[in-house]
Amino acid sequence: MKEGNVIITGANSGIGKAAAIKFAKEGFKVIMACRNLEKSRVIKQEIMEITKNNSIELLPLDVSSFQSIKDFCKEIQANYNRLDVIIHNAGYFKHGEKDYQLSKDNIELSFATNVFGPFLMTKLLSNLLRNSEDGRVLTACSTNIRHFFDPKRKIDYDSLQGELKDGISYNSYKMYGDSKMALLLMTFELAEYYKNDGIKINAVQIPAIKMSKETIKNFKSFWKVAALIQNAFSSTTEYMADTYYHICTSHDYQDATGKLIDDKGQIMQASHYTKGITQEIKQLSDKRVYPSYAANQENMKRMLELANRLTKPWLPA
Numbered sequence: 001m002k003e004g005n006v007i008i009t010g011a012n013s014g015i016g017k018a019a020a021i022k023f024a025k026e027g028f029k030v031i032m033a034c035r036n037l038e039k040s041r042v043i044k045q046e047i048m049e050i051t052k053n054n055s056i057e058l059l060p061l062d063v064s065s066f067q068s069i070k071d072f073c074k075e076i077q078a079n080y081n082r083l084d085v086i087i088h089n090a091g092y093f094k095h096g097e098k099d100y101q102l103s104k105d106n107i108e109l110s111f112a113t114n115v116f117g118p119f120l121m122t123k124l125l126s127n128l129l130r131n132s133e134d135g136r137v138l139t140a141c142s143t144n145i146r147h148f149f150d151p152k153r154k155i156d157y158d159s160l161q162g163e164l165k166d167g168i169s170y171n172s173y174k175m176y177g178d179s180k181m182a183l184l185l186m187t188f189e190l191a192e193y194y195k196n197d198g199i200k201i202n203a204v205q206i207p208a209i210k211m212s213k214e215t216i217k218n219f220k221s222f223w224k225v226a227a228l229i230q231n232a233f234s235s236t237t238e239y240m241a242d243t244y245y246h247i248c249t250s251h252d253y254q255d256a257t258g259k260l261i262d263d264k265g266q267i268m269q270a271s272h273y274t275k276g277i278t279q280e281i282k283q284l285s286d287k288r289v290y291p292s293y294a295a296n297q298e299n300m301k302r303m304l305e306l307a308n309r310l311t312k313p314w315l316p317a
């Protein structure tokens with residue numbers, strides 16, 4: 001697969017940039033899908049110089065906008081016969097933001113960027129993934145989903161299209177965690193949907209990874225301080241990029257689909273722990289399991305219904 005094609009969203013910064021460098025060093029043709037072209041052109045040049053790989057393409061993509069995704073996919077369809085890897089790395093997180101953020105399509109911005117954008121993009125490019133002998137998709141999940149070990153934690157599907165805009169306060173940190181749980185549900189659903197097409201779709205659970213000054217600058221008040229402290233103890237972006245690469249190329253995952261994989265490459269399982277304080281403590285300290293919320297059929301159905309409804313106008317009839 002060394003001469004494969006890979007699309008990496010948000011490849012101009014942090015883990016996405018480190019992943020672009022890793023794939024380029026290994027000989028891949030890298031398609032950087034980024035919204036800020038001015039900034040990204042400089043990064044593209046830097047990646048070519050570091051890796052001595054000139055097969056780097058930069059294409060505009062705002063993953064929170066269905067129109068932008070449609071335009072991006074049209075460009076890809078016109079120029080590529082096959083895609084081997086798509087990494088949905090771009091993410092919206094602005095911890096501490098108090099104002100409800102809506103996308104151009106009137107969808108809460110964390111969900112638009114982290115969930116429904118990747119959903120539409122995967123669907124619009126699935127024919128090209130099918131043309132690969134070993135098409136793989138990776139979504140960027142987060143350890144933040146562990147908040148769903150709390151049995152009271154739920155995704156509020158009734159607050160995703162501006163319903164909270166006026167009045168009730170907006171908790172961007174919770175919204176981020178909810179969107180990453182929804183992304184996991186969506187990953188499982190898409191994996192099931194494409195399993196007979198040979199497309200493998202998995203999520204990676206990302207722990208604290210060093211963030212750029214630019215990213216931290218977006219955080220508000222307390223969150224800025226917390227991020228600076230956390231950064232001192234975080235793993236490097238290169239470490240996470242190696243994990244991306246391993247999951248997307250290694251024979252170890254050739255048959256893996258619909259899995260959540262941790263940063264060390266271990267396939268995780270839905271929690272099997274039952275109710276009770278002892279079980280709950282064991283569950284919290286067991287790093288091999290994820291909340292059973294993600295394995296619940298009703299939760300998956302709800303997520304899929306919404307994703308299908310919102311993206312339907314953008315998909316071929």
Ligand SMILES: NC(=O)c1ccc[n+]([C@@H]2O[C@H](COP(=O)([O-])OP(=O)(O)OC[C@H]3O[C@@H](n4cnc5c(N)ncnc54)[C@H](OP(=O)(O)O)[C@@H]3O)[C@@H](O)[C@H]2O)c1
Nearest residue numbers: 010013014015036062063064090091140142206208209215
């Ligand atoms: N770092 C961590 O501790 C951590 C932990 C768990 C999960 N993650 C996940 O890892 C992924 C990468 O994060 P990072 O730490 O590398 O952060 P980062 O350096 O801030 O990178 C985020 C990237 O996403 C891009 N992006 C955001 N919204 C976009 C949009 N609408 N369209 C296109 N691109 C967009 C950004 O582009 P611009 O430059 O244009 O803003 C940037 O390139 C994210 O999905 C994040 O949720 C990170």
